[in-house]
Amino acid sequence: xxxxxxxxxxxxxxxxxxxxxxxxxxxxxxxxxxxxxxxxxxxxxxxxxxxxxxxxxxxxxxxxxxxxxxxxxxxxxxxxxxxxxxxxxxxxxxxxxxxxxxxxxxxxxxxxxxxxxxxxxxxxxxxxxxxxxxxxxxxxxxxxxxxxxxxxxxxx
Amino acid sequence: xxxxxxxxxxxxxxxxxxxxxxxxxxxxxxxxxxxxxxxxxxxxxxxxxxxxxxxxxxxxxxxxxxxxxxxxxxxxxxxxxxxxxxxxxxxxxxxxxxxxxxxxxxxxxxxxxxxxxxxxxxxxxxxxxxxxxxxxxxxxxxxxxxxxxxxxxxxx
DNA sequence: CTAGGACCTCAAGCTAACTTGAGGTCAAGA
DNA sequence: TCTTGACCTCAAGTTAGCTTGAGGTCCTAG
Numbered sequence: 237x238x239x240x241x242x243x244x245x246x247x248x249x250x251x252x253x254x255x256x257x258x259x260x261x262x263x264x265x266x267x268x269x270x271x272x273x274x275x276x277x278x279x280x281x282x283x284x285x286x287x288x289x290x291x292x293x294x295x296x297x298x299x300x301x302x303x304x305x306x307x308x309x310x311x312x313x314x315x316x317x318x319x320x321x322x323x324x325x326x327x328x329x330x331x332x333x334x335x336x337x338x339x340x341x342x343x344x345x346x347x348x349x350x351x352x353x354x355x356x357x358x359x360x361x362x363x364x365x366x367x368x369x370x371x372x373x374x375x376x377x378x379x380x381x382x383x384x385x386x387x388x389x390x391x392x
Numbered sequence: 393x394x395x396x397x398x399x400x401x402x403x404x405x406x407x408x409x410x411x412x413x414x415x416x417x418x419x420x421x422x423x424x425x426x427x428x429x430x431x432x433x434x435x436x437x438x439x440x441x442x443x444x445x446x447x448x449x450x451x452x453x454x455x456x457x458x459x460x461x462x463x464x465x466x467x468x469x470x471x472x473x474x475x476x477x478x479x480x481x482x483x484x485x486x487x488x489x490x491x492x493x494x495x496x497x498x499x500x501x502x503x504x505x506x507x508x509x510x511x512x513x514x515x516x517x518x519x520x521x522x523x524x525x526x527x528x529x530x531x532x533x534x535x536x537x538x539x540x541x542x543x544x545x546x547x548x
Numbered sequence: 549c550t551a552g553g554a555c556c557t558c559a560a561g562c563t564a565a566c567t568t569g570a571g572g573t574c575a576a577g578a
Numbered sequence: 579t580c581t582t583g584a585c586c587t588c589a590a591g592t593t594a595g596c597t598t599g600a601g602g603t604c605c606t607a608g
Contacts, residue, residue, distance in 0.1 A: 252554060262555085263597055271595090281604050283555055296505075303502050304460030307595070339506040343499065346459050349452075350495040408584060418585085419567055427565090437574050439585055463565070 248277070248285035258294040265294075273297055273311050303342055404433070404441035414450040421450075429453055429467050459498055 255262045268274045269284075274293055276284040293314065300310050313335060411418045424430045425440075430449055432440040449470065456466050469491060 250554080261597075264595090266557090267596060279604090281555085282557095283604070296508075299501055299505050301595090302460055303498055303505065304458055336506065339502055342459055343502050343506070345455055346495055346499050346502065349455050349459065350492065350499070352452075406584080407586095417567075420565085422587090423566060435574090437585085438587095439574075457565090 248287060249290070251276075251284045251286070254286050254290055254294070258291055258298075260294060260298065268294070268297065268307075271307060271311055273307065273314060303339075305338070305342075309338075404443060405446070407432075407440045407442070410442050410446055410450070414447055414454075416450060416454065424450070424453065424463075427463060427467055429463065429470060459495075461494070461498075465494075 251262050274290050276286050297310055407418050430446050432442050453466055
């Protein structure tokens with residue numbers, strides 16, 4: 237074990253420790269660091285030391301990715317927070333508000349996708365085009381591009 | 393317009409028409425076809441003709457992608473349906489059941505992500521590690537890999 | 549003091565999901 | 579008939595998000 241974690245909690249974590257605890261590869265942590273998603277201090281011997289908060293940050297990144305948010309967007313959001321410690325209440329409120337909208341939108345899409353499936357059981361509208369979700373007469377064709385029935389909002 | 397769509401509805405659509413209506417590029421439709429996500433008939437002149445149902449299929453693909461599902465997974469799901477027309481009730485039930493689980497899981501993750509943000513307003517736990525979501529004493533460290541607080545379920 | 553596991557950097561490689569480009573065909577109006 | 583725009587194929591290029599490998603350093607137990 238790297239730095240005396242035998243008794244009590246170490247104040248910082250080595251890269252291997254973070255990898256093990258967060259479930260991502262060491263190379264991924266390096267990669268995230270180059271992208272500015274996380275950051276570290278260095279020991280005299282040039283080894284990375286992470287604040288414990290990095291674990292939560294990594295969790296956040298992974299979960300956000302999982303629901304389809306790009307690292308670039310995640311980075312932008314996280315950049316709103318001071319990289320070191322203690323974000324202000326204002327920082328949090330801003331980040332939360334931004335993401336609220338994004339997440340709510342994705343939730344709506346997921347819900348729609350799921351409900352579509354539910355509605356279609358026993359109907360087969362996806363391929364036979366005949367159920368209550370059907371687009372009658374294809375009237376929407378002139379309303380611009382994009383999947384209009386399922387899509388809640390397309391990004392620019 | 394390609395095939396007499398002036399009056400009434402054409403029974404099939406050209407690739408450009410599908411692109412315009414679905415909001416994806418022609419090249420993307422070609423690509424999806426090579427991946428087996430959609431399929432087409434050909435005219436004597438070797439041009440693609442799509443059944444109208446392809447529009448719904450493309451919508452489905454895009455929305456599923458948007459919430460983080462890979463084309464491979466989408467292909468697998470869609471492969472459960474007969475490529476041509478009229479899936480049976482059994483087909484639909486199977487597809488729906490599979491996706492229900494997947495979608496519910498992602499919904500749960502999104503919700504958790506969103507709620508975490510909500511809870512953290514004015515607290516800053518993401519980086520100062522001090523709020524009701526805090527991981528006390530880091531006790532979870534030995535429970536295996538992965539972000540345990542936010543993550544609902546990791547894929548293998 | 550020395551072995552070996554944990555770290556370091558940097559460059560190159562890989563997969564998914566498309567896009568772009570070259571070179572050629574099809575089809576419908578002037 | 580000629581032309582023009584929609585279409586075709588196939589190969590190569592692009593971006594995101596990592597992983598792998600080579601070659602070298604750090605540090606802790608024995």
